[in-house]
Amino acid sequence: MIDKLIDRIKKTNAPIVVGLDPMMKFVPEHIREAAFKEYGETLEGAAEAIWQYNKGIIDAVYDLIPAVKPQIAMYEQFGIPGLSVFRRTVKYCKEKGLVVIGDVKRGDIGSTSEAYAAAHLGRVQVGGSVLSVFDEDFATVNPYLGSDGIKPFLKVCKEEKKGIFVLVKTSNPSSGELQDKPVDKKPVYELVGEQVAAWGEECMGSGSYSYVGAVVGATYPEQGKIMRKVMPKAFILVPGYGAQGGTGADLVHFFNEDGLGAIVNSSRGIIAAYQQDKYAGYGQQGYADAARAAVIAMREDINTSLAGRA
Amino acid sequence: MIDKLIDRIKKTNAPIVVGLDPMMKFVPEHIREAAFKEYGETLEGAAEAIWQYNKGIIDAVYDLIPAVKPQIAMYEQFGIPGLSVFRRTVKYCKEKGLVVIGDVKRGDIGSTSEAYAAAHLGRVQVGGSVLSVFDEDFATVNPYLGSDGIKPFLKVCKEEKKGIFVLVKTSNPSSGELQDKPVDKKPVYELVGEQVAAWGEECMGSGSYSYVGAVVGATYPEQGKIMRKVMPKAFILVPGYGAQGGTGADLVHFFNEDGLGAIVNSSRGIIAAYQQDKYAGYGQQGYADAARAAVIAMREDINTSLAGRA
Numbered sequence: 001m002i003d004k005l006i007d008r009i010k011k012t013n014a015p016i017v018v019g020l021d022p023m024m025k026f027v028p029e030h031i032r033e034a035a036f037k038e039y040g041e042t043l044e045g046a047a048e049a050i051w052q053y054n055k056g057i058i059d060a061v062y063d064l065i066p067a068v069k070p071q072i073a074m075y076e077q078f079g080i081p082g083l084s085v086f087r088r089t090v091k092y093c094k095e096k097g098l099v100v101i102g103d104v105k106r107g108d109i110g111s112t113s114e115a116y117a118a119a120h121l122g123r124v125q126v127g128g129s130v131l132s133v134f135d136e137d138f139a140t141v142n143p144y145l146g147s148d149g150i151k152p153f154l155k156v157c158k159e160e161k162k163g164i165f166v167l168v169k170t171s172n173p174s175s176g177e178l179q180d181k182p183v184d185k186k187p188v189y190e191l192v193g194e195q196v197a198a199w200g201e202e203c204m205g206s207g208s209y210s211y212v213g214a215v216v217g218a219t220y221p222e223q224g225k226i227m228r229k230v231m232p233k234a235f236i237l238v239p240g241y242g243a244q245g246g247t248g249a250d251l252v253h254f255f256n257e258d259g260l261g262a263i264v265n266s267s268r269g270i271i272a273a274y275q276q277d278k279y280a281g282y283g284q285q286g287y288a289d290a291a292r293a294a295v296i297a298m299r300e301d302i303n304t305s306l307a308g309r310a
Numbered sequence: 311m312i313d314k315l316i317d318r319i320k321k322t323n324a325p326i327v328v329g330l331d332p333m334m335k336f337v338p339e340h341i342r343e344a345a346f347k348e349y350g351e352t353l354e355g356a357a358e359a360i361w362q363y364n365k366g367i368i369d370a371v372y373d374l375i376p377a378v379k380p381q382i383a384m385y386e387q388f389g390i391p392g393l394s395v396f397r398r399t400v401k402y403c404k405e406k407g408l409v410v411i412g413d414v415k416r417g418d419i420g421s422t423s424e425a426y427a428a429a430h431l432g433r434v435q436v437g438g439s440v441l442s443v444f445d446e447d448f449a450t451v452n453p454y455l456g457s458d459g460i461k462p463f464l465k466v467c468k469e470e471k472k473g474i475f476v477l478v479k480t481s482n483p484s485s486g487e488l489q490d491k492p493v494d495k496k497p498v499y500e501l502v503g504e505q506v507a508a509w510g511e512e513c514m515g516s517g518s519y520s521y522v523g524a525v526v527g528a529t530y531p532e533q534g535k536i537m538r539k540v541m542p543k544a545f546i547l548v549p550g551y552g553a554q555g556g557t558g559a560d561l562v563h564f565f566n567e568d569g570l571g572a573i574v575n576s577s578r579g580i581i582a583a584y585q586q587d588k589y590a591g592y593g594q595q596g597y598a599d600a601a602r603a604a605v606i607a608m609r610e611d612i613n614t615s616l617a618g619r620a
Contacts (some may be wrong), residue, residue, distance in 0.1 A: 146484030174456030
């Protein structure tokens with residue numbers, strides 16, 4: 001799957017992931033009203049609204065980008081109907097040829113991580129049947145429990161040709177409270193990054209990248225520069241561009257000399273672009289076209305920065 | 311909710327949580343067969359099997375114990391039907407008067423943790439409606455992202471009178487890879503424990519315990535002794551008893567002098583007791599009675615150890 005991701009990045013010339021994190025306040029009024037009219041102000045109504053909203057965005061941007069990253073929390077908050085839409089979104093994006101990164105941040109003791117890995121990347125056995133469940137292409141994984149929480153994911157990735165992104169240095173303001181703490185003069189995130197590099201050694205795609213990637217926030221470009229060297233073969237998933245404050249110039253350090261090695265996520269900066277002054281002309285009805293314009297602007301920002309680096 | 315938990319621990323004289331982690335290999339044949347006959351070897355069939363299995367256990371043990379801890383991964387692996395059974399299990403246990411600890415180990419950046427907190431402990435707004443979703447009483451939370459991943463949970467806990475258990479020192483063999491690393495001569499888990507104590511200061515129940523608890527594995531009794539002192543007002547959720555190797559004698563250090571402050575989880579040791587030699591006489595048909603016998607034995611083991619401590 002890392003090969004497919006790289007292939008699509010090259011074809012689209014856009015190392016971009018659109019974060020499908022549908023908060024209700026992003027959903028245009030006409031979509032919300034239609035959904036509530038059909039299903040009431042219920043979890044089903046909310047789920048229908050985010051599905052229609054997602055579909056509009058996917059249809060408008062799928063040809064421009066290699067991948068999407070649905071954040072499962074935004075679906076889980078609408079319960080069973082919401083999670084049904086998560087699954088439907090994954091399936092629809094895959095049908096459109098997109099690589100799907102499930103932003104699930106799961107991680108537990110070994111036997112439990114096995115169940116999560118089966119749910120999100122693998123398959124489960126039920127009697128004589130072997131069934132796919134949520135079936136994303138990649139999943140994000142939390143490293144706090146150590147390697148026996150990660151290894152079940154690696155096993156499934158090998159079997160199914162899928163991949164993971166391990167949280168290394170997250171984009172949020174308080175990520176340093178634990179992740180920056182010095183251990184033997186190195187910050188915790190660097191130790192985790194070294195583990196990512198080690199896990200990746202035995203999980204190589206057909207080129208020079210492994211399918212064990214890492215999450216490092218755009219909001220921490222200096223750390224990105226260090227981690228690029230610590231994990232030369234890991235793809236870095238970079239959240240925090242746009243709404244969280246990261247810019248194109250911050251991003252160049254996350255890429256290798258080959259112009260690859262990173263994929264930058266933007267969520268509300270794309271999917272709620274119509275709510276920004278810059279794209280207000282599109283209006284609520286034009287929210288999907290606004291998202292397309294925002295993807296094109298983001299692609300230019302990143303490519304200009306990459307072209308301009310020393 | 312911490313008050314209700316303490317009240318039920320006193321009434322049952324059993325600081326015990328039964329982990330409802332239904333793996334298919336634990337489910338007796340007659341239950342599996344009936345479910346597959348009705349729904350086929352599908353996710354629906356698997357979900358029906360684990361629901362019937364859970365219900366048998368809950369009915370057999372609810373009067374003996376204060377709380378249950380369903381591990382959501384075991385439901386998530388069966389997709390939407392599995393998660394529907396998770397929700398149904400939470401609801402059924404609450405109707406039986408049990409405190410429900412959702413073992414979800416969620417945690418993300420602030421806006422995303424808000425959605426998880428709403429999903430598991432709070433409510434979501436849909437138009438003019440305010441709706442409960444999974445609605446557990448407590449949830450387990452991962453601290454890797456720092457305090458802005460935790461604070462949305464604290465906010466919901468205050469509003470809804472609920473609680474969390476933050477992962478501090480987990481029970482699995484590799485937990486030390488990150489959690490034991492020394493920072494300023496203290497291990498990482500101790501730093502996290504200090505944060506738990508600080509968060510708990512502003513989240514006190516009516517007695518001497520806060521509703522911000524911690525997870526510390528029974529498999530690490532020495533660390534339990536230290537953490538008991540670092541977080542005197544935190545309830546400790548202790549996994550790892552039984553199948554993972556922890557014994558009653560290991561547990562005494564997790565409790566305060568008042569005999570409270572800890573609640574010990576056993577999952578397969580109870581719910582799959584009938585598969586142990588000791589309880590084999592119950593047979594598959596008697597799996598729920600075997601679970602009841604195992605709860606009674608666990609209660610005795612813990613209470614004997616507590617009575618015998620210096």
